[in-house]
């Protein structure tokens with residue numbers, strides 16, 4: 001039984017899969033901070049989901065925020081987890097004595113999104129997409145690419161890190177030092193910082209202010225600017241992904257996609273507008289390639305569970 005984990009800054013999600021890669025058990029628990037906390041959270045989640053699924057894990061895949069050198073189980077710069085550098089595969093492997101795979105959480109989610117999409121389309125077209133990008137719109141912005149059923153990691157694991165691609169030299173300053181990065185326009189943290197209004201959900205607050213018929217037009221204008229930047233950033237990300245990898249579909253996921261059509265409709269419109277002056281862009285039908293990850297899908301945990309199979313340890317075609 002394969003177990004997959006999505007270790008986030010606040011929650012750890014675990015799934016157990018049967019031989020057909022169907023989810024047979026699912027668990028969510030809080031993540032403890034720091035290296036020891038993260039490891040204990042992982043071990044507890046594996047035990048809990050195994051108990052619920054009624055059998056021991058035969059492999060464990062772990063998706064985590066941070067950088068991972070391809071082929072290693074070492075995570076670094078996982079700021080949200082309080083981890084500077086940690087050989088997760090070695091520590092967890094020593095405790096569980098099963099194969100361990102560790103992957104960046106967005107890349108794991110890309111693999112999971114490809115599997116979910118394939119199982120959803122079997123019976124209709126049944127055909128697997130020739131390429132899929134998963135665009136994560138959360139605190140930050142990053143993407144994962146799946147081509148030919150496998151993750152495309154690049155030589156150093158940086159493939160898909162498009163959040164710090166500058167698309168506007170006159171745009172807002174990004175925490176990375178550049179101006180007008182996609183993340184500075186469309187990242188949840190950057191928007192919250194620029195909004196400067198206390199709100200539990202700053203991005204939703206921005207959208208609400210645009211839509212509200214309030215008399216304070218300065219606030220509404222500011223909100224409209226931020227919303228337009230967000231839409232512009234997401235549209236730029238979709239363009240980059242399609243023009244780089246010609247993916248069939250760009251699946252949008254992450255916290256900001258809770259906005260649903262309020263986000264997707266203007267992004268599609270922006271992509272169509274960019275086609276108005278360019279027959280080339282129009283011919284690519286960018287707006288038709290966007291899909292939303294179904295709400296509540298455990299894409300990252302599912303993808304993590306399949307990392308061993310994806311690596312070729314066992315043949316299990318995905319995407």
Ligand SMILES: [Zn+2]
Pocket residue numbers: 163164165174175176177178181183184
């Ligand atoms: Zn940047």
